[in-house]
Amino acid sequence: MDAKTIALIGVWGGLLALERRAFLQAMFSRPLVAAIGTGLLLDDVPSGVGCGLVLELFFLGGASLGGRHPDHELVAAVAASASAAAAARVSGGPSTPAMWAVGLMLALPLARIGRWVEHRLDARAMRYQGRAVAFTDSGSFRRVARQNLRA
Template identity: 40%
Template sequence: MEIYQAFLVALVACFGKFTGDIGYFMFDRPIVLVPLTGLMLGDLQQGLLLGAELELVFLGIVSIGGATPADVNMGSVLASAFAISMGAGTDVALALAFPIGVLLQMVKMLIYFFRATTMHKVEEYAEKAEFDKITFMHFGHCAIYVSVYGIIAFCSLVFGADAIRSIVEAIPQVVMDGLQATSNMLPAVGFALLLNMLWDKKLAILLLFGFVLSSYLQLPVLAVSIIALTIGLIMIAQDRSSSKTAVQTTGEINEEEDFFNA
């Protein structure tokens, strides 16, 4: 991998961490960052394929409360960068994404620990109404956070590519075959984790409807997505109409009560 390519991938890593730190815009997900990584490495098609596969695998992995799962987003960026540079597929990316994600999650905790040690300064600035300094500290911490990840990504790609290649080549073929089979199965696990949080008996019929469209009518994913979007917009319009009707009815009842109470 060329140095300029490693630098561009590091910028992708910085972009993902920056957007994730200032607000949850979903730009730090594998489906966004991995195609950008592929674009920087001159293989957008492989980046799109790996991004879609890794997004499906990690679809249900989110940070909830004090639970801090592996940093699969950054793990996906570095893993896909290594896989694309080696001409490998999803099995290699999957094999690298989890351990890299765990290591980067440890780095994240160290950075958060450093940020926590400076929070007393925020309280002092708040008591003095020096809000500009609070803003400076917030974005300063964000800059440190983003820079550390960018440096880690750059150094890993420049100095660790040969080591990763040696490790991957040393993995027995039977293990790689197992990883390939796992990569084909894990998207179902990702969907299951997501459905476990979103499952609603009222929406179960729509899941069955989508299954029929995809499996029996052989409609492409884009067509099924457009149909799902149409149904969603119709349901939103119906909910808003019902809410307006309920508000109007409540208002009429209140007017009648006020008339008779008067």
């Protein structure tokens, strides 16, 4: 894969990560939709469908409700379908279930890492939120806006 394709997949994953918790929350970030979208971007829809179906079933019970934060299934879905599509491109043929399986095995640990990163980012945002409340109490509204931009 070239740098342009990797950047495109990164932007796709970033937009879906925003959709997952911050904007719209219309379930576009579910593994099946995210993997098929990745497959469409990489011109390999079968690897997106194959990886997305398995991951959707695997993460079916994990919903981000209330204070519960499941593994970051979006990271695994995009990484699995992208790696399966890359393997198919390198082999010069169509993607196979073996390529999907390798992509899934490589990408599943990323779901836990994604959850850890998400927790760290939430903790960072909470620190800035506490500072913003303190600046609001003291009447320093410009500093409140800066805390919002930093978080």
